[in-house]
Amino acid sequence: MRPGAALHANGEARMEFIATQLVNGVAYGVLLFLMSAGLSLIFGLMNVVNIAHGSFFMLGAFAALSIERWTGSFWLALLLSWIPAVAIGIVMERVFIRKLYGRGHLDQVLLTFGFTFVFVDLVRWIFGADIRELALPDSLTGVIEMGGIIVPRYRLFLIAFGGVVALLLWLFLERSRVGAMVRAGVDDAFTATGIGINVPVLFAAVFALGVGLAAVGGTVAGPILGLYPGMDIEILIPAFIVVVIGGMGSLRGAFVASLFVGLVDTFGKAYFPDFALFMIYLLMVVVLLTRPQGLFGVNRA
Amino acid sequence: MSAGARRAAGWVLLIAALALVPLSGTYVTGLAAEVLVFAIFAMSLDLLIGYTGLLSFGHAAFFGVSAYTVVILGLQFGLSGWIGVAAGILVSAVVAAAIGFFSIRVSGIPFLMLTMAFAQLLMAISIKWRSVTGGTDGLSGFQRPTLFGYSLDNRALQFYVVATGFLLVLWFLRRLIASPLGSIFIGIRENEQRMRAAGYPVQRFKLVSFTLAGALAGVGGGLYALQNAFVSSDILHWSLSGDAIIMVILGGTGTIVGPAIGAGMFLLLKNVVSSHTEYWLLWVGIIFILCVMFLPQGVWGWLRARRFGGRTP
Numbered sequence: 211m212r213p214g215a216a217l218h219a220n221g222e223a224r225m226e227f228i229a230t231q232l233v234n235g236v237a238y239g240v241l242l243f244l245m246s247a248g249l250s251l252i253f254g255l256m257n258v259v260n261i262a263h264g265s266f267f268m269l270g271a272f273a274a275l276s277i278e279r280w281t282g283s284f285w286l287a288l289l290l291s292w293i294p295a296v297a298i299g300i301v302m303e304r305v306f307i308r309k310l311y312g313r314g315h316l317d318q319v320l321l322t323f324g325f326t327f328v329f330v331d332l333v334r335w336i337f338g339a340d341i342r343e344l345a346l347p348d349s350l351t352g353v354i355e356m357g358g359i360i361v362p363r364y365r366l367f368l369i370a371f372g373g374v375v376a377l378l379l380w381l382f383l384e385r386s387r388v389g390a391m392v393r394a395g396v397d398d399a400f401t402a403t404g405i406g407i408n409v410p411v412l413f414a415a416v417f418a419l420g421v422g423l424a425a426v427g428g429t430v431a432g433p434i435l436g437l438y439p440g441m442d443i444e445i446l447i448p449a450f451i452v453v454v455i456g457g458m459g460s461l462r463g464a465f466v467a468s469l470f471v472g473l474v475d476t477f478g479k480a481y482f483p484d485f486a487l488f489m490i491y492l493l494m495v496v497v498l499l500t501r502p503q504g505l506f507g508v509n510r511a
Numbered sequence: 512m513s514a515g516a517r518r519a520a521g522w523v524l525l526i527a528a529l530a531l532v533p534l535s536g537t538y539v540t541g542l543a544a545e546v547l548v549f550a551i552f553a554m555s556l557d558l559l560i561g562y563t564g565l566l567s568f569g570h571a572a573f574f575g576v577s578a579y580t581v582v583i584l585g586l587q588f589g590l591s592g593w594i595g596v597a598a599g600i601l602v603s604a605v606v607a608a609a610i611g612f613f614s615i616r617v618s619g620i621p622f623l624m625l626t627m628a629f630a631q632l633l634m635a636i637s638i639k640w641r642s643v644t645g646g647t648d649g650l651s652g653f654q655r656p657t658l659f660g661y662s663l664d665n666r667a668l669q670f671y672v673v674a675t676g677f678l679l680v681l682w683f684l685r686r687l688i689a690s691p692l693g694s695i696f697i698g699i700r701e702n703e704q705r706m707r708a709a710g711y712p713v714q715r716f717k718l719v720s721f722t723l724a725g726a727l728a729g730v731g732g733g734l735y736a737l738q739n740a741f742v743s744s745d746i747l748h749w750s751l752s753g754d755a756i757i758m759v760i761l762g763g764t765g766t767i768v769g770p771a772i773g774a775g776m777f778l779l780l781k782n783v784v785s786s787h788t789e790y791w792l793l794w795v796g797i798i799f800i801l802c803v804m805f806l807p808q809g810v811w812g813w814l815r816a817r818r819f820g821g822r823t824p
Contacts, residue, residue, distance in 0.1 A: 253620075259620055259623075306800070306804065310803075315619075316566050316619075317803060317807065319566070319620075319623070320756070320799075320803045321804070323799075324757075324799040327792045327795055328793055330792065331790040334790065447631075447749075451628075487631075487638070488635045488639070491628045491629075491631045491635060494624070494625075495613070495628045495629065498617060498621050498624060498625045499613055499625070502617045502621040
């Protein structure tokens with residue numbers, strides 16, 4: 211096949227091209243992490259594969275759009291946009307998913323699958339089907355020159371933001387009391403109940419946390435990916451691939467695999483545009499066949 | 512009435528009803544043919560979900576591969592659609608055997624993901640291999656075959672061909688489930704460990720079930736190609752696999768007839784509701800959620816349980 215045109219450019223331009231792809235890949239990895247962290251925790255703790263997780267990404271983005279339109283502030287949108295998604299998520303968990311805990315996780319998959327239709331059409335109904343844009347404040351637009359390489363300011367913000375969220379999440383899980391309960395629940399929910407952990411409340415809390423992370427992910431994705439009904443599925447599939455590769459229930463796996471998939475996808479699209487889509491699915495197939503529990507997952511068999 | 516007589520009466524009624532459909536005009540006939548094509552597709556998936564306990568999220572692969580085979584053989588080699596359908600079913604079976612060979616090594620959620628990934632791989636190929644598949648634009652210009660000198664461009668004839676395929680698949684599945692092989696599938700669904708302990712090579716039977724389901728989906732895909740004379744990469748998209756799951760769940764898993772009814776409900780919703788509102792998927796979603804929550808045995812399963820007092824006929 212014909213290699214990407216960039217390969218023919220001179221060395222300096224090539225370096226710049228690679229650096230740009232690197233920044234884009236890591237930024238995309240951050241978005242994948244915000245999605246897959248919750249997806250992975252929810253599965254690890256509750257054994258629920260939340261197919262509607264992408265819907266919360268979309269709901270977060272559109273909530274941010276509304277807030278920005280009312281207040282004119284991106285920062286306020288970032289601060290508040292997770293609230294409607296979390297409220298809807300809690301209702302969904304308490305009213306619907308909880309009823310099916312006794313029924314095996316395939317029914318829960320089907321249930322959350324049904325919700326994706328409802329959410330996408332509600333968004334289409336309220337906001338229309340056109341691609342919308344989340345505007346950035348002046349402080350986040352434009353580019354920064356770093357060692358001769360031009361980097362969009364917002365991508366850098368996104369990477370830093372993702373790093374901070376990952377750190378906070380890690381501190382919460384590893385250092386806090388609630389985090390210890392979550393880890394205990396992931397390891398063995400049955401014993402966790404036995405030692406007095408209130409599992410139903412814990413489930414609701416983790417579901418809300420995961421949904422909130424997805425909504426924040428949708429908000430920060432808004433300025434670069436655009437907002438449209440269908441963005442839910444667009445992010446859901448790669449996020450699933452991340453969780454499969456990283457291992458269901460493993461935060462570390464979600465983090466490493468997010469960056470990995472983000473980079474593979476971005477570089478793949480730049481250098482092998484004909485095979486990028488193919489590569490990602492092939493990666494998923496290979497991991498599922500050789501390590502169905504994922505690279506960092508625990509074998510539950 | 513004895514069970515045998517009741518069954519015979521059921522078949523006669525069904526055949527008579529299908530025979531009369533083309534009297535209702537071209538629109539209804541076309542819609543009915545579409546329903547039957549997807550009924551075949553959904554029934555074939557029920558063999559996996561309802562009878563073998565395998566939730567596949569990539570069943571569109573086999574439907575799509577068969578449809579592509581029919582159209583590509585027709586366009587590239589000028590082969591008749593009849594040969595195309597036979598080849599399509601064969602290709603679907605081979606692809607299903609290959610995908611099944613890998614997928615049945617895992618179960619539960621990884622199985623679901625793996626089947627989806629394989630189907631998406633095929634879709635990626637169909638999007639990128641434009642010279643053969645036409646990519647997202649698809650392939651048009653397929654000439655429908657003739658039957659007894661009449662072209663299949665005739666709507667009524669199309670319907671009768673599809674209906675014949677539907678009846679054959681329905682008959683085949685009912686025989687299959689009643690056979691010892693069907694009992695083994697159900698045994699795997701009920702308790703895989705027990706079947707293994709009893710000495711059944713469970714993996715081999717799962718592969719048989721997966722391959723058969725793929726071939727039957729290929730029947731649906733081939734008829735789809737004859738009916739539409741068009742195919743594009745959308746036919747391999749995972750949302751089509753998702754639609755088939757919805758049909759199976761709405762109608763009732765493990766009932767054979769249920770998924771056919773589910774296909775009818777789904778396509779009626781799509782066609783009737785979408786003429787009133789463009790948000791028909793919202794209603795599909797709501798009905799599907801309610802069905803999963805409160806009617807897990809599906810519409811047909813529920814009706815049957817009432818009619819026969821919970822006994823399986």
